[in-house]
Amino acid sequence: MDFAKRLDELNVGHAIKGEVLTKLKDILPVLTKARLSFLAANYQLPGRSKMKKLELADALYQHLTDVNVLRNAILLAESEEWEIVHRLLKAPYVQDNTIFPGMYLFLMDKGLVYSFYKEANLFILIPEEIKEAYGKLPLKAFREERDRLQLILQYINASANLYGICPLAKVIEIFNIQNERPLTEAELYGAYTKITSRARTWYFERGNVINDYFGYEAEDEMELLLEQVKDKPYYIPDKQELLKYADSGYFEKTPQLNRLQEYVSQHLCKDETLVDDLVDDIQLACSMEDSLDAIIYEFQRRSISFTKREQLQAILPLIMDVYNHTRIWSNRGHTPAELGSGFSQSKNKNNVIYLGQQAVSSKVGRNDPCPCGSGKKYKKCCG
Numbered sequence: 001m002d003f004a005k006r007l008d009e010l011n012v013g014h015a016i017k018g019e020v021l022t023k024l025k026d027i028l029p030v031l032t033k034a035r036l037s038f039l040a041a042n043y044q045l046p047g048r049s050k051m052k053k054l055e056l057a058d059a060l061y062q063h064l065t066d067v068n069v070l071r072n073a074i075l076l077a078e079s080e081e082w083e084i085v086h087r088l089l090k091a092p093y094v095q096d097n098t099i100f101p102g103m104y105l106f107l108m109d110k111g112l113v114y115s116f117y118k119e120a121n122l123f124i125l126i127p128e129e130i131k132e133a134y135g136k137l138p139l140k141a142f143r144e145e146r147d148r149l150q151l152i153l154q155y156i157n158a159s160a161n162l163y164g165i166c167p168l169a170k171v172i173e174i175f176n177i178q179n180e181r182p183l184t185e186a187e188l189y190g191a192y193t194k195i196t197s198r199a200r201t202w203y204f205e206r207g208n209v210i211n212d213y214f215g216y217e218a219e220d221e222m223e224l225l226l227e228q229v230k231d232k233p234y235y236i237p238d239k240q241e242l243l244k245y246a247d248s249g250y251f252e253k254t255p256q257l258n259r260l261q262e263y264v265s266q267h268l269c270k271d272e273t274l275v276d277d278l279v280d281d282i283q284l285a286c287s288m289e290d291s292l293d294a295i296i297y298e299f300q301r302r303s304i305s306f307t308k309r310e311q312l313q314a315i316l317p318l319i320m321d322v323y324n325h326t327r328i329w330s331n332r333g334h335t336p337a338e339l340g341s342g343f344s345q346s347k348n349k350n351n352v353i354y355l356g357q358q359a360v361s362s363k364v365g366r367n368d369p370c371p372c373g374s375g376k377k378y379k380k381c382c383g
Contacts, residue, residue: 008122010101014108015117022092024064024127027114028057036060039111042197043069061129064111070133073110075146076198081107082146085126088113089134093125106198152183152191158245160202160211163234164225164329167208170234178239201248211329228330235333251283256325260318267311269304278302282319286326295319 021027028036036056040048045059063069077085080103088094093116104124107113112130116123126134155175159166168188175183192204201212214222236242244250261279269275281298299305306312324337331339 007100008097011097011099011115011122012117014101014105015115015122017117020093020116020118020123020125021114022125022128024129025061027127028060029054031057039109042109042111060111065129065133067133067136070112070130071137071142072194073107073112074134075142075149075194077107077146078150084113084124088124088126089131091125093123095121095123097122099124148181149191149194151179152188153195154243154246155183156188156191156202156209157200157248158242160209161248161250162242162245162327162333163229164211164213165208165222165229168204169207171209174234174236174242177236178242225329229332232332232334232339235327235331235338251287252327254322254325256318256321257283260315260322263314263318264304267314268299268306269302274302274304278304282322283326286319286323287328289328289330292316292319 016027016030018030021030031039033053033056036053037048039060040051040056043060043063045063048056048059051059074082074085084099084103084107097120099122104113104115108115113124113126115125152175155171159171159174168185172183172185172188189204202209203212203216204210205216210222257279260282261275264275264278265272269278278298282295285295285298306315325335327333327335
C-alpha cells in the first residue's frame, strides 16, 4: 500500500463522516457515546459513567468552553500542534488531505480539534466556541507561559535522551547555566505535573529523570548504569546542541559515521535509502553498546554481504571508529574517545565480541521488530 493511501485511511478513521459542522454544540451530539466517554475520561469528568449520551455531550460542552481548560490543554501543544492551532484559528475550517494525524490527534483527544470527511475531502477545524474561549486568554502572558513550559520540557527530554538517567538537580543546574531566568525545583515538578496527561519518553523516580528505555521495573539495568557512570563527568554541549537531544531520534552525524557510510555505498550497496537506514541503526547499536555480532546482523538482515575477506577487514575498523566516537549513557554523554576508554575487544565463552562492557538486555531491542505486530522497528513504534 502506498503512503498516500495509508495516510488517507488513517485520516478517514478519525473523521466524522458527513457535513462539516463548525459549532461545538452541533458537533458533540453527532459523536458516538464511546467517543464522548473517551473525551470525558480524558478530563476525568465526575459522574461520566452514569451519564447518557446527550448528558455527556452537555457536560463536555460546558467543560471544553472553559477558558482554563483550553489554556491547560494548549499549554502542552508541541511545535507542530501549535502551528496547527494557529492555522485553524484563522479560518472556519481547513481542507487538507495531506495532513498527518500525529499533528492533530493530541488536540482531537482533548476535544479541541475535529475533522470531517465528505466527498473524498478531509476538513479539519477548531469549533467556534473554542475559538471564542481562546480569544479570552491573556495572549501575551499565555504565550510566555507556554514558551517557558516547553523550554523546561525540552531540557528534561534532552537529559533523558543524552544521559539515560540524570539527577533532577543536574537538570536544574544545566538549565540555569544556559538561561538567564533560573529554574527552581518547584517549577520543574510543576512542569512534570502538567505533562502527565501526555505520552512521554521519560519518567521521574527517586530524584532522577529516567529514559523509558529502562521501564519501571528495570532496577538491575538502572543500578548497572549508575555504577558505570560513577565519578564520570557530564558531557554538556551548548544550549543549541543540547536541545537537539530533546528529539529522541537525534544523534550527531560524525565524520566516522560519514566514512562508514561512504565505504558501504562504494563497496557494498548502491541503494542510498538502505544504506542510510543501515548507518542509522549502526549508530543506535553503538549508542546502546550492543555486541559486534548484533551490528554485523544489521548488514545480514538487509542482505548486504561481504563478498571478499578484505571487505570485512575494512569494515570492522570503521565500525570500531564509529563506536569510539558515539555518545553513550555509560559515559554520561561522552564518547569513549573523549574519556580515553576506547574500543576493547573482550570475548565471552560464546565467542561474542562486545564493543563496550554493558550487558546485553533481554528486553526488546530498539532495532528489533515491535511486539505490537506493526512491522515497524520498536524504536519507531511503541519504543
